[in-house]
Amino acid sequence: MSTAAPVIPDSSPIVLEKAEVRSWKAPIALAVFVVISIVLFFGFARHGQSTFRFSESSDAIKLPNLTVDTFTTTTVVTILLLLITAYSAWLSWKVRKTPIWLVIVFALLFMFAFLAWAGSGQLPVPVTGLLLGTISLSVPLVFGALGGVISERGGVVNVAIEGQLLAGAFVSAMTATITGSWLVGLFAAMVAGVLVSFVLAAFSIKYLVDQVIVGVVLNVLVTGLTSFLYSAVLAGDPQVLNHPPRLPDWPIPILSDIPIIGKVLFDQTIIEYLMYIAIFLVWFGLFKTRWGLRLRSVGEHPEAADTVGINVNGTRFWNVSLAGAVAGLGGAYFTLGSVGAFSKEMTAGQGFIALAAVIFGRWDPIRATLAALLFGFATNLQNVLGIIGSPVPSEFMLMLPYVVTIFAVAGLVGVSRAPAADGKPYIKS
Incomplete structure (x- = not known):
């Protein structure tokens, strides 16, 4: 009777080959x-x-x-x-x-x-002027995009960026005019953005209303309210209520004398310098601090965050409010740094372009800033080509920023994955 030899299992490690996925x-x-x-x-x-x-x-x-x-x-x-x-x-x-x-x-x-x-x-292309205009037009987009990144990293879709910008522009113009202080106007703009965000947070987080619908309604509400108040209050006596002081230029010694980039980056108003600081703080806070870890956790996996003791809805509420303050500061740029007075619907849809920058930037503050700069460059290009007398049709240049936005949102430049719990209300079981 023959005895079969025992089968010794192969102890060699199993190697799992990663599937090749080509992205074109x-x-x-x-x-x-x-x-x-x-x-x-x-x-x-x-x-x-x-x-x-x-x-x-x-x-x-x-x-x-x-x-x-x-x-x-x-x-x-x-x-x-x-x-x-x-x-x-x-x-x-x-x-x-x-x-x-x-x-x-x-x-x-x-x-x-x-x-x-x-x-x-044609006339010489002014490179410095092209870059300087890009920075100027990108300021509200960058602040709006940073607010969108903060909000959506926490799991709340912030379609109300347009309303936050417009509210910040209106309140900053009126407050700065009454007080005669642009500093008070900047603070008031942040408060206005927070108030709009409070409504967004309350309805979407506490009452579980669809976040996109709340954002759209808020945009319409703020647009209608500011237009009514402008016609009923500001337009009657603009010197008293709609003539805010302009932000002064603060050139940085030595740095502002550097060719090209000196005037573009270091000969600006305080709001541009605040923009540089905000970009760094949002990036550092999101990826290097406990606050950022908590915020990203409630946006990616709120159930897991809840099990370790994080108040998911509370974290979302206060960070949506912070996002509104950042976006409201960008709205102040329209009246205190750019135009100099409030007018109806002066944001002209830039809140939606800022939202597109968030998606284009893949919910990353640095990438979103670069996307906002791209949109600002596309907007300023039409002005520069008109100055030098280029034969390029102005209608084509006017639609260029929106064409870039469509390409960005369509995902032609790459796959954009939102935070896993973005737009999903959290109900504690």
């Missing part, structure tokens, strides 16, 4: 812009010279103008864009991500070629 979104997005470059620069080719001006008459250090041949420049840049796109496609084939710095280089090259094409034979 980045090369496809870059290829779209390559096609646009080919159509624009060759189908509507322009010949002549383009000049870029890097210094203004008031600059302490003056840089010489840069003059390039338009067709040669656009041709060389198009070839470089094609090579970058091919490299991005190769990285995707190798199941590797396209690095963000490569996308930034691609964007800068494309914009340089576009400006050279649009400014061919």
Whole structure:
């Protein structure tokens, strides 16, 4: 009788191979812009010279103008864009991500070629003015986007950014005019943003009303209320109630004299400097502090956060209020730093563009800031092209910021995943 040999199980470790998932979104997005470059620069080719001006008459250090041949420049840049796109496609084939710095280089090259094409034979393109206008137009977008990031990281969809900006603009104009102090106006704008957020938090967190619906209703409510108060109160005697003091410029010594970036970054009003601080504080707070860990936990997995003793709804409520204060500060920029007086619906939908920046930035404060700067640049580009006399149709440039917004929200640049519990009310079992 034969005895079968015992089977000894294989003790070698089991290796689980990670499935290869190729993402072609980045090369496809870059290829779209390559096609646009080919159509624009060759189908509507322009010949002549383009000049870029890097210094203004008031600059302490003056840089010489840069003059390039338009067709040669656009041709060389198009070839470089094609090579970058091919490299991005190769990285995707190798199941590797396209690095963000490569996308930034691609964007800068494309914009340089576009400006050279649009400014061919026209007045010099004011580079400093283009960047300075970008920062100015991006301020309310950045504050709104930061408020959106804080709110949605905690699990509350903040569609009411438009209302928070508009409330901040209205209250800051009236308060600063009455008191004669822009500092009081800034504080009042934050309070106005908090009040709008209180309503959003109360209905969406306590009474479990759909967060998107509450946000839309708040936007309509604030728009109607501020328009009525403007017509009934402010318009009657604007010198008394709608003539706020402007924010003074505070140039930083030495830094403000640096060519190009000095005037753009270090010769600004206090609200721009507060924007720099807010960007850092929100990033540092979200990812480096206990507050940020608690906030992200209630936005990702509120049940788990509750089991370790975190008050989920309380955390959401107070952070939605904080988000409103940040967005309200951005609203003050319209009346105290930009326009100088309140007018009906002066935010013009920028709260929705800020919300798009949150999605485009993947709910990250740094990425959302970059997205807001992109939208601000697209808005300011139409002004610069009009100044230099470019033949590009103004109607096309007016719709450019919204086209960029649509592309961003559509997810062409990559997959955007919101916090897992974003928009979902939490009911403690």
